[in-house]
Amino acid sequence: MSAIIQTSDLRFSYPAAEGVTPVVLDGVSLSIEEGSFVAVLGHNGCGKSTLAKHMNAILLPSGGTVYVDGIDTADDSRLLDIRRAVGMVFQNPDNQIVANVVEEDVAFAPENLGVPPAEIRQRVDDALKAVNMYDHREHAPHLLSGGQKQRVAIAGVIAMRPRCIVLDEPTAMLDPIGRKDVLRTIKELNRTRGVTVVLITHHMDEAAQADRLIVMAKGRVVADGAPKAVFSRVEELRKVGLTVPQTTQLLWELRQAGYDVPLDALSDEECAQALYSLLMKNPPVTA
Amino acid sequence: MQPIIETKQLTHTYSAGTPFEHTALDSVDFCAYPGEYLGIIGHTGSGKSTLIQHLNALLRPTSGTVLFQDTDIWSDPKITKRTRFQVGLVFQYPEYQLFEETVYKDISFGPKNMGLDDKEIDRRVRSAAYFVGLRDDHLEKSPFELSGGQKRRVAIAGVIAMEPKVLILDEPTAGLDPEGVESILGNIREYHQAHNATVILVSHSMEEVARSVDRLVAVNDGKIPFQGPPREVFRHGDELEQMGLGVPQLTRVFHRLRAMGVDIDPSVYTLDQAKAAILEKLGKGAV
């Protein structure tokens, strides 16, 4: 597999007024494989959003390099190619919808790219179907729910036909139904269309659904691997101010109490299974 | 016990007489008791926001009454105004309502509108700031220099400074990371204990509500289908799921365990309860 995004020793600090330059990214080296579903987890201010903004040249590194689809993001002349390859979806759906009709908004990116009208039509319909919003194509965005708006925003990015989508806390402002819909959409895009997905989040349950989980703290990558493996490092995660899913937490506590349970039972099903085997191994004595 | 605030057959219809007519609340009987920590759960559009805006007289009932300490809050304009101070309401994303030059001035906006003297205002501002964990040197700063989480604290302090007998918070932890969530919930709990105030927490995060409140009220389709202690409400797992709410993760795990034939109480909803329940089972086994 080839890497769609490659950062090496990426450093970034915002220019500060009072002499102290807060370091936001402190040497991040990552390689995002084409077609993968990667979640980046960390608490506010850990640098995860800043990292996301480097993935399509909204920000340029203060040190180190970022390559997108083989192009150095510092290369100004290839900016459009970079942005076409990696689409971005942001937290607030209201602030990324440009037009006042859903389909017009989805058409925005292809229009900018100079795609012929007939093909724009095709791409718009296709993108709206992909996020399950085709029936709403003639609606005004402000009348949609948060989750629907966010899916329109995703369609707006899909219409560019990008190879990768980076989503910066796309569900932070949504209710549970909206969150579920958006997450399902993202997973489907990854699975059926092979779009690489980078999901920035602080929701443990969302991160658990990715193929690969990267945990960030203080501008560095502190853990990187399959979600099951990462979440079983309960203590390390706690140290950087993160909690783990309640299932893992419960198993960890039982383990602390001296019982032999696996820590990588993440889903409800797996956790129940693990508890079941534990209880069966130590059957209650019936009086 | 007499309820401190109560609605009787409360109905609210938006845009009555137009094609957009929509009944958000339908004959709702709701009550909260002095000193109670109450949770309201419901998805977006369920009517929960409309309900809480009636409790502090921001909305006028289409029919039915709202009673605060047994007095109809709309019976006299003076009582209406007083109710707004006695029932404090913190809106969703309250940080967007800050407007003053300094944190101190912003927190004092409410107390000033109450017509208190300067000394009392000063006392209340400082005590409110203390509750939400703001330091003295924050008070003279511009609220716009602060981080997102701190801004939210300022906004919450602005309502706490009115020292309301009933404090309502609409999604106070939305968009915060786990650490931020914990600390805000802790502040609210402290206020609840110190002032023996009634606190109403509105949320769609089951885990969050479950561990804080004494009693839960579920709102759906403008009605209240269930209410009671969290344990009882979570027994309606399937119905809650249908309302787009769901139950805490551990409750789901325990439901599964029970379905597997383990004789265990499926109404646990916190980590401690779950751990205790499993250990108890194992304990019996060890005997």
Add this chain to the structure above:
Amino acid sequence: MALKDITLGQYFPGNSPVHRLDPRTKLICVVLYIVALFLAAWFVTYAVMLAVLAGSIYLSKVPVKSVFRGLKPVLFIVVFTAVLNLFYTPGDTVLAQFWVFTITLEGVWRAFFMVVRIMMLISGTFLLTYTTSPILLTDGLESLLGPLKMVRVPVHELAMMMSIALRFIPTLIEETDKIMSAQRARGADFESGNLIQRAKALLPLLVPLFISAFRRADELATAMECRCYHGGEGRTRLRQLKYKAADYVTLFLFLAITVGVGVLGHFGL
């Protein structure tokens, strides 16, 4: 007071012959209509114009009531111009005179036609916004003003600004509503007091609103850049504007009427 209840954009969705016209046709016709209104001089020409307006309203199927309702907010201006014309038109036939005011027969006629003209002008332009969605209107304007790009008028940017403004008006109204409720919950009073007190009471509303608008603008700009926006150059459109037979007929009709009214008006009819 719920700000949400105000209907904005005023567009009445429909599929009447007027709705179906190309927005550019409608824009040109409105301009021609306004020119003709100013060329109209006396009963005959005004009658022609009234017939044009009535015919358009009829074809558009927009309720007449709605057209007139649009006149309400401008009533003050209408009355004001009428009074000015009434008192300040010099003439030979003096009808009444008191203090410094003189009312002449010419003044009465002039005031009368002025009122009719303004009302017809406003109804006509409202008919345009009632039957054309804002987005089509912007597209039409951009296309019509296209030639001005030659003289470095930023036509595309202006059109983009207009459509973004249209997109964000409902969002900002909703936000205003929210902030107002939040401040009212802290005891803010927007309804009572004298003018100065009321202006001061608006501060807690306006400051957060402006800050939020800037934040939104900033985020929107980034989002637009991420979707490869780089100005109007090389941009294509999903919706292509095309003149149809009905458009040519309508344009010809309006042109003919304008010339006709101009000629008749010239002879004082």
